[in-house]
Amino acid sequence: MRSGNDAAVALATHIGGSIEEFANLMNNKAKEIGLTNTNYVTPHGLDNPNHYTTALELAKLTDYSLKNEIFATIVKTKYATIMINGETKEIKNTNEILCANYDGVYGVKTGFTNNAGRCLVTAIKRNNIDLIIVVLGADTKKDRGNDTIKLIDYAYKNYRIENIEEKVKVEFENWKNINQDRIYIHKGSSKINTIIGEIPIKEIVSNSDITVDINSITYLEAPIEKNEQVGIINVKRDNETIEQIKILIEKEIKKMNMLDYCKLFAKTICM
Numbered sequence: 001m002r003s004g005n006d007a008a009v010a011l012a013t014h015i016g017g018s019i020e021e022f023a024n025l026m027n028n029k030a031k032e033i034g035l036t037n038t039n040y041v042t043p044h045g046l047d048n049p050n051h052y053t054t055a056l057e058l059a060k061l062t063d064y065s066l067k068n069e070i071f072a073t074i075v076k077t078k079y080a081t082i083m084i085n086g087e088t089k090e091i092k093n094t095n096e097i098l099c100a101n102y103d104g105v106y107g108v109k110t111g112f113t114n115n116a117g118r119c120l121v122t123a124i125k126r127n128n129i130d131l132i133i134v135v136l137g138a139d140t141k142k143d144r145g146n147d148t149i150k151l152i153d154y155a156y157k158n159y160r161i162e163n164i165e166e167k168v169k170v171e172f173e174n175w176k177n178i179n180q181d182r183i184y185i186h187k188g189s190s191k192i193n194t195i196i197g198e199i200p201i202k203e204i205v206s207n208s209d210i211t212v213d214i215n216s217i218t219y220l221e222a223p224i225e226k227n228e229q230v231g232i233i234n235v236k237r238d239n240e241t242i243e244q245i246k247i248l249i250e251k252e253i254k255k256m257n258m259l260d261y262c263k264l265f266a267k268t269i270c271m
Contacts, residue, residue, distance in 0.1 A: 001077060001093045003111070005044040012043035019043060030057075033064050047115045055134040062108050062121050062132050075107030075123075096145050097122055102152075108132075110144075118144040124152055129205055131155055158207045164235055165202045168245060171212040172196050172233065179216065183230060188222040189254045194230060197246035201235075204242070211236045216247055222255040 009019065016022030019042060026040040038061075041051040053061075066072050078093045093099055094110040097120070104126040111119035118138040124131050133151045138144035176194060183192050194216075204210070216231030231247030 001074065001080060002091050003044075003094070005046065008044040030061075033060065035060060045111065045113070045116075047113045055136055058121055058134045058136075059132045062123065062134075066107070066123060072107070075109060095120070095122075096141060097148060102149070120144045120148055122148050122152070126156055127161075129156070129159070129161060159205050160207070162204050162206045162210045163202070164204055164210060164243065165199050167210060168196065168199055168212055168233055168235065171214065172247075175214045179214075182218060183216060184219050185224065185253055186219065186221045187256045188220070188224070189256045190251075192220075192230075192253065193250045194247050195250045196233065197229075197248050199243075199245055201243045204237075206237055208238045214247070220253075222253050224249055224253040226250070226252045 012019050012022035016025050022043055023040045026043070027038075030038045030040065035053070035057045038053040038057045039050060041048045045051060066075075075095075076098065078099050080091055082089050082091060095105075095107070096110075098105050098107065102124075104124040105122060106125065107123040108121045111121075116136065118141055119136045120134075120138075122133040122135075124133065131152065133148050133155075135144045135147045135151070138147060180192060180194055183194075185192055213234040213236065214231065215234070220230065226249060228249045229246045230249060233245040233247060234241050235243040235245070
């Protein structure tokens with residue numbers, strides 16, 4: 001809620017044994033969660049040339065941290081009463097956007113040093129979209145707040161959730177109705193039926209239209225095993241492929257035997 005450098009040092013010493021050892025723990029955690037342009041030297045972040053990060057990695061760290069319920073509760077708390085040496089003290093969150101009840105904001109943290117300037121990391125949710133906004137190096141509190149609001153307004157105006165799973169399923173059924181029977185199964189004892197494989201990315205936040213291209217082979221030689229791939233679904237954004245989903249054979253297709261040929265011959269005669 002408020003910066004407490006003395007508290008940060010006390011916690012670091014208690015957990016790591018020293019500031020240096022705690023910084024090692026921080027750096028190990030940074031590597032674990034994929035922060036490749038971040039290095040910690042102190043627990044409080046006061047200016048040090050070897051203590052650094054980026055706006056993107058602050059956003060990644062925030063996303064990771066918000067999964068911790070205790071952390072998430074603390075950073076959205078506006079006011080609290082604490083005890084210091086037996087006396088009560090009222091503290092107010094320094095996050096001006098949070099305390100101003102800006103629509104959807106639920107954290108996260110302000111910051112300031114002479115070298116870093118005024119900084120603010122903001123978490124917000126609207127229209128079922130969670131955003132993390134990072135502003136660094138602002139000259140004043142007002143500037144960092146105004147820049148944050150501009151970024152929030154821009155993002156919600158220009159970006160939307162695209163339901164990739166729904167779009168893929170609709171396009172696949174359309175393709176299947178027209179193209180599935182065009183896949184020729186040489187000496188196949190049964191008709192082909194295709195299904196789609198796993199769709200890893202179910203939804204995506206995008207400011208561009210999502211398109212779906214479907215391609216498949218047209219000839220197969222029986223026998224064919226279950227789940228054999230016969231095609232690919234390319235999900236694209238701005239003509240760049242962002243996901244590929246396999247088209248698979250639902251059931252095994254056996255090779256025709258003598259009985260199958262007799263049945264086919266009899267059926268042909270009857271027609």
